[in-house]
Amino acid sequence: xxxxxxxxxxxxxxxxxxxxxxxxxxxxxxxxxxxxxxxxxxxxxxxxxxxxxxxxxxxxxxxxxxxxxxxxxxxxxxxxxxxxxxxxxxxxxxxxxxxxxxxxxxxxxxxxxxxxxxxxxxxxxxxxxxxxxxx
Amino acid sequence: xxxxxxxxxxxxxxxxxxxxxxxxxxxxxxxxxxxxxxxxxxxxxxxxxxxxxxxxxxxxxxxxxxxxxxxxxxxxxxxxxxxxxxxxxxxxxxxxxxxxxxxxxxxxxxxxxxxxxxxxxxxxxxxxxxxxxxxxxxxxxxxxxxxxxxxxxxxxxxxxxxxxxxxxxxxxxxxxxxxxxxxxxxxxxxxxxxxxxxxxxxxxxxxxxxxxxxxxxxxxxxxxxxxxxxxxxxxxxxxxxxxxxxxxxxxxxxxxxxxxxxxxxxxxxxxxxxxxxxxxxxxxxxxxxxxxxxxxxxxxxxxxxxxxxxxxxxxxxxxxxxxxxxxxxxxxxxxxxxxxxxxxxxxxxxxxxxxxxxxxxxxxxxxxxxxxxxxxxxxxxxxxxxx
Numbered sequence: 078x079x080x081x082x083x084x085x086x087x088x089x090x091x092x093x094x095x096x097x098x099x100x101x102x103x104x105x106x107x108x109x110x111x112x113x114x115x116x117x118x119x120x121x122x123x124x125x126x127x128x129x130x131x132x133x134x135x136x137x138x139x140x141x142x143x144x145x146x147x148x149x150x151x152x153x154x155x156x157x158x159x160x161x162x163x164x165x166x167x168x169x170x171x172x173x174x175x176x177x178x179x180x181x182x183x184x185x186x187x188x189x190x191x192x193x194x195x196x197x198x199x200x201x202x203x204x205x206x207x208x209x210x211x212x
Numbered sequence: 213x214x215x216x217x218x219x220x221x222x223x224x225x226x227x228x229x230x231x232x233x234x235x236x237x238x239x240x241x242x243x244x245x246x247x248x249x250x251x252x253x254x255x256x257x258x259x260x261x262x263x264x265x266x267x268x269x270x271x272x273x274x275x276x277x278x279x280x281x282x283x284x285x286x287x288x289x290x291x292x293x294x295x296x297x298x299x300x301x302x303x304x305x306x307x308x309x310x311x312x313x314x315x316x317x318x319x320x321x322x323x324x325x326x327x328x329x330x331x332x333x334x335x336x337x338x339x340x341x342x343x344x345x346x347x348x349x350x351x352x353x354x355x356x357x358x359x360x361x362x363x364x365x366x367x368x369x370x371x372x373x374x375x376x377x378x379x380x381x382x383x384x385x386x387x388x389x390x391x392x393x394x395x396x397x398x399x400x401x402x403x404x405x406x407x408x409x410x411x412x413x414x415x416x417x418x419x420x421x422x423x424x425x426x427x428x429x430x431x432x433x434x435x436x437x438x439x440x441x442x443x444x445x446x447x448x449x450x451x452x453x454x455x456x457x458x459x460x461x462x463x464x465x466x467x468x469x470x471x472x473x474x475x476x477x478x479x480x481x482x483x484x485x486x487x488x489x490x491x492x493x494x495x496x497x498x499x500x501x502x503x504x505x506x507x508x509x510x511x512x513x514x515x516x517x518x519x520x521x522x523x524x525x526x527x528x529x530x531x532x533x534x535x536x537x538x539x540x541x542x543x544x545x546x547x548x549x550x551x552x553x554x555x556x557x558x559x560x561x562x563x564x565x566x567x568x569x570x571x572x573x574x575x576x577x578x579x580x581x582x583x584x585x586x587x588x589x590x591x592x593x594x595x596x597x598x599x
Contacts, residue, residue: 133359134362135410135411137410139334139409140352150350188348
């Protein structure tokens with residue numbers, strides 16, 4: 078189990094934290110040491126709001142071992158409001174109800190368990206936006 | 213820079229080789245290529261391989277294969293670029309010979325994917341993608357290609373079954389190739405009914421996990437008289453790269469890495485897309501064939517399927533594709549695949565493929581080997597010498 082890796086990625090997994098270039102303002106997720114646009118090495122952390130639209134998706138029926146208990150599950154590319162595209166599972170929706178362009182919001186969910194006795198890994202997934210409760 | 217050529221070819225059949233280990237497959241192909249070239253030793257060996265560490269618990273292939281091939285003491289190294297490892301190893305050999313650093317380099321691509329369960333191999337193959345941001349989201353390699361295919365269907369208004377044209381062609385050709393894994397034709401009806409792996413990709417879109425090794429010998433054209441193998445000129449072997457993760461690409465459905473690699477290949481060869489007699493795209497999945505044809509200049513954006521239909525990609529067509537069966541029919545032993553592609557194209561130009569596969573126009577062949585979903589792309593152009 079690669080504990081250091083999951084500790085290292087906690088700001089990305091739980092808070093969707095990328096980088097904002099100090100020179101050109103370009104946003105990146107995942108964080109990069111060198112700006113993809115202007116090649117500057119100066120950047121500050123930037124938290125994404127976690128709202129976006131589904132750009133493309135797949136329902137996976139034959140999965141790598143650790144994801145096997147979850148098939149079929151949906152993985153998509155999501156265009157965040159801030160203009161960055163990220164890869165994540167789409168949850169709380171059946172494969173037949175998923176459509177390109179649907180509005181999604183980030184939630185923290187279990188990603189997988191590392192065997193019977195290992196730790197459970199959490200991180201971002203995206204779900205269709207829940208309607209706000211009105212008083 | 214010196215002009216380079218291929219003078220020796222070797223390959224094992226692509227199979228589930230449960231009875232052979234990695235080194236014996238590699239040595240068989242390499243010694244066959246050396247015999248074909250008429251050489252007893254080499255200045256160097258480059259080994260194209262992706263997963264020997266994960267699946268055979270064996271790294272350090274350069275020295276191992278040099279030793280077992282009877283080339284004690286010869287420089288040897290493994291080259292890894294995911295599914296593009298094979299052609300990447302050819303690229304290294306071409307650089308060594310063209311620069312004058314070496315006079316003869318053996319390239320062997322070898323892979324054993326059937327040592328463990330299919331699911332374990334699936335997980336290992338996924339290491340070609342971004343480990344922190346793609347694989348931990350549950351993506352498989354098929355899944356990544358499915359993301360591409362879904363958006364392609366959406367943007368260009370195709371039906372999933374329109375993609376049948378590529379695997380049907382590959383299987384048709386593979387039946388005549390004795391080294392192919394699948395030597396049986398398939399129909400569009402079978403394609404339509406085949407099992408979904410990662411929607412919309414089905415099993416007949418997907419090249420099979422397999423074992424195999426292929427090898428070739430790269431030398432300088434100025435020294436051709438020293439070798440007995442029928443030489444084929446390497447006009448270009450050029451690499452282009454792109455982001456490993458799909459989500460960081462500028463345009464999802466445009467293989468920038470392929471465009472970069474092809475532009476360089478056309479530039480150094482002085483050729484254009486119109487000069488190509490036959491094309492070997494990296495048909496790991498049907499969608500890759502379409503995207504490769506578009507980024508390489510054969511078809512306009514979103515038009516690959518219509519173009520394939522129009523020009524006829526069959527053996528008697530205007531642009532034959534995957535002549536020996538491609539990855540889909542021959543099989544896809546990942547790190548070996550790029551070498552198989554070039555060995556088959558060289559056999560085609562020599563006139564040494566089975567008669568059913570021998571093309572009428574066979575002087576210039578282009579081959580594209582792709583690592584990952586397009587992060588490393590190597591385009592090779594071969595030409596008959598003296599034409």
